[in-house]
Amino acid sequence: MFDPGEDNFILDYNGVTMDVHRLNLPGYIAFSVHFSSKRKPIVVARTENEFKKFWTSVPEGRQKEAEGVGGLIEDYFKNKK
Numbered sequence: 001m002f003d004p005g006e007d008n009f010i011l012d013y014n015g016v017t018m019d020v021h022r023l024n025l026p027g028y029i030a031f032s033v034h035f036s037s038k039r040k041p042i043v044v045a046r047t048e049n050e051f052k053k054f055w056t057s058v059p060e061g062r063q064k065e066a067e068g069v070g071g072l073i074e075d076y077f078k079n080k081k
Contacts, residue, residue, distance in 0.1 A: 030045040
């Protein structure tokens with residue numbers, strides 16, 4: 001699903017621009033996201049447990065935000081095709 005050749009891209013959502021950069025974390029699909037708003041940057045990683053795959057923040061603590069941003073990243077790659 002994730003294009004390994006695309007390391008940087010821009011997302012726009014609800015008037016906020018997000019500058020997204022793929023991170024090289026072995027074993028993870030991870031991105032650093034910088035917002036045009038006053039919101040602090042976030043690192044999101046795709047992970048899984050025995051029940052499902054999900055997005056999480058690194059370090060943990062911004063789970064809801066990571067799920068939302070991760071969903072936008074997934075949508076970006078799905079809609080590129």
